[in-house]
Amino acid sequence: MTVLPIATVGNPGLRIRAAEVTRDDLASADVQSFIDDLIETMRHANGAGLAATQVLRHQRICAVEVSNNPRYPYKPPIPLTILVNPVLTPLDDEQFRNFEGCLSVPGIRGEVARSTRIRVQAWDRHGNEIDEEVRGLKAATYQHEVDHLDGLLFLDRVEDSRTLATWDSFNEFHKEAFVERVTALVAKHGS
Numbered sequence: 001m002t003v004l005p006i007a008t009v010g011n012p013g014l015r016i017r018a019a020e021v022t023r024d025d026l027a028s029a030d031v032q033s034f035i036d037d038l039i040e041t042m043r044h045a046n047g048a049g050l051a052a053t054q055v056l057r058h059q060r061i062c063a064v065e066v067s068n069n070p071r072y073p074y075k076p077p078i079p080l081t082i083l084v085n086p087v088l089t090p091l092d093d094e095q096f097r098n099f100e101g102c103l104s105v106p107g108i109r110g111e112v113a114r115s116t117r118i119r120v121q122a123w124d125r126h127g128n129e130i131d132e133e134v135r136g137l138k139a140a141t142y143q144h145e146v147d148h149l150d151g152l153l154f155l156d157r158v159e160d161s162r163t164l165a166t167w168d169s170f171n172e173f174h175k176e177a178f179v180e181r182v183t184a185l186v187a188k189h190g191s
Helices: 023-027 029-044 136-149 167-189
Strands: 049-051 061-066 078-090 095-102 105-115 117-123 129-135
Touching (some): 029 061, 049 136, 095 167
Antiparallel strands (some): 095 105
C-alpha cells in the first residue's frame, strides 16, 4: 500500500466532479489497489474520511472511518466504509451546524449546516449494494466526503465566514460549546 499526496485548497483538481465507476472498473486490480491506498492515506493523515478527488483521482469513491481519531476525539466510531458512486438524500429538514475541518484545507475549521438524517445509496468496494439510513455526526461526515466527489470543499458551504477559525482558535474558543452540541446530537441520533 502507498500513502498518496493529498491535494490542498487552491489545487484545481479538487474542483473536478468525479466520474461514475463501472462494475468492471471496480472489479479491476487497479481500482482495488487504489482503494487500499486511499484507506492507508486516510489513516496515515488521521482523517475521518477521504475522497478519491482529494488525491486527484476523479472517480466516485470515498472512504470513511473513525476509531479513536486524535483530530476528532468527540466523533463516535464509524467502521471502515467504502462508498462507490454514492447518492445521499436528506430524509427531513433537520440540520446540525457542524464545525468541519478537512485534510485538503489544513489548519482551518468552519461551521457548515448538514442534514442529520440521510439515505445513503452506493456500492461497497466489492460492488454490493448499500442502502441505509445514516444519522447524526456520521451523516455529516458522509456529506462532507461526497461533496468532494462533486468538486466542493466545506469552505463552499460555510454560510458565515466569521465562523472560520484555525484549529488552535477552535480549540481555545469554540470547542467546548461545539462538543456540547455534538454530545446532544449523538444522544438524539446514536451516532
